Amino acid sequence: MKHVVRFTELAAVTLLGMAVTAQAQLLVNDFWRDGTRTDPGVPPYSEFGVDADADGDLESVWIAANRATNFVTAVGSLTFIPETGTSRAGLTYFAPSGSPVTLADGQALVVTLTFIPTGLSASNAATTTRFAVADYTGGTRLTADGTSSMMNGANVKAYGLFLNIANTFGTTPLSLRERTNLSSTELLGTATDWTTLSSGGGVAGDPGFVNGTPYTMKFTLARNSGQLDFSVSVVGGSLNISHSVTDPTPSTFVFDAFALRSTTAADTPTMQFRNFRVEVIPEPASIGLLGLGGLAVLLGRRRALARH
Numbered sequence: 441m442k443h444v445v446r447f448t449e450l451a452a453v454t455l456l457g458m459a460v461t462a463q464a465q466l467l468v469n470d471f472w473r474d475g476t477r478t479d480p481g482v483p484p485y486s487e488f489g490v491d492a493d494a495d496g497d498l499e500s501v502w503i504a505a506n507r508a509t510n511f512v513t514a515v516g517s518l519t520f521i522p523e524t525g526t527s528r529a530g531l532t533y534f535a536p537s538g539s540p541v542t543l544a545d546g547q548a549l550v551v552t553l554t555f556i557p558t559g560l561s562a563s564n565a566a567t568t569t570r571f572a573v574a575d576y577t578g579g580t581r582l583t584a585d586g587t588s589s590m591m592n593g594a595n596v597k598a599y600g601l602f603l604n605i606a607n608t609f610g611t612t613p614l615s616l617r618e619r620t621n622l623s624s625t626e627l628l629g630t631a632t633d634w635t636t637l638s639s640g641g642g643v644a645g646d647p648g649f650v651n652g653t654p655y656t657m658k659f660t661l662a663r664n665s666g667q668l669d670f671s672v673s674v675v676g677g678s679l680n681i682s683h684s685v686t687d688p689t690p691s692t693f694v695f696d697a698f699a700l701r702s703t704t705a706a707d708t709p710t711m712q713f714r715n716f717r718v719e720v721i722p723e724p725a726s727i728g729l730l731g732l733g734g735l736a737v738l739l740g741r742r743r744a745l746a747r748h
């Protein structure tokens with residue numbers, strides 16, 4: 441009987457492991473090995489988990505909102521080059537039209553951008569370096585460079601990071617926001633279109649970013665029943681900041697795009713992207729619960745078997 445118990449435990453633990461693994465989906469993981477930002481074309485916008493051209497990267501198309509010269513590719517990188525005194529923006533669709541990521545309860549979308557900044561200002565108090573994880577299913581997608589400097593914001597739902605980025609922070613660096621003026625055509629350019637959910641990660645005067653250092657910026661959007669847990673972390677060099685908030689009234693659990701915008705190069709460095717990654721995982725808390733649940737089932741079975 442003891443052997444039966446052990447076999448059952450082993451089988452259950454193995455199945456549990458497979459279930460967790462099976463739920464994690466890697467959709468995009470681009471290192472720009474081919475030196476392009478245009479694969480796999482428009483449509484389908486994203487390879488979405490299948491390396492269709494077998495170049496080693498799971499790619500998504502990046503579109504420059506203003507000019508192609510602001511998003512320059514080389515083998516191994518995509519560089520965002522802001523301009524002084526004028527805004528620059530762009531985005532990528534990490535899911536094909538018609539098949540966005542729809543979070544089930546307990547699932548999290550994790551969007552990770554690894555970048556190297558150059559040309560950082562010594563300090564500024566701007567939060568005009570902005571990022572959004574967005575839902576374009578109610579809006580209109582961009583299809584080519586230079587077609588909409590405002591990135592067709594109308595009816596696009598989104599969660600955003602308004603980032604202060606400098607050698608020394610001039611204000612609280614991480615401002616987590618929800619896009620609430622959905623009729624605005626300007627996706628990221630108008631601060632009043634966005635409601636601040638919570639800000640953190642430090643205070644003015646804290647040491648910030650360093651030129652030439654790689655940073656990993658991670659956005660996690662996790663569905664927790666009817667709520668959305670939104671967190672952002674930035675880690676690299678001696679910087680390790682993060683902030684989280686729970687939105688009890690989420691505008692969406694659907695996401696298909698990642699966008700960024702700079703108001704001026706005076707406040708936004710050149711950012712050389714080295715990796716862009718999008719995955720859907722079981723929410724970290726739910727992995728623990730699943731593990732505990734599995735353990736309880738095992739212990740219950742063991743006791744039941746011991747009584748026989």
Ligand SMILES: [Ca+2]
Pocket residue numbers: 472473474475476477478479497499
């Ligand atoms: Ca490519």
Ligand SMILES: [Ca+2]
Pocket residue numbers: 474476479493495499
């Ligand atoms: Ca390719």
Ligand SMILES: [Ca+2]
Pocket residue numbers: 479487491492493494495496497498499
């Ligand atoms: Ca590929």
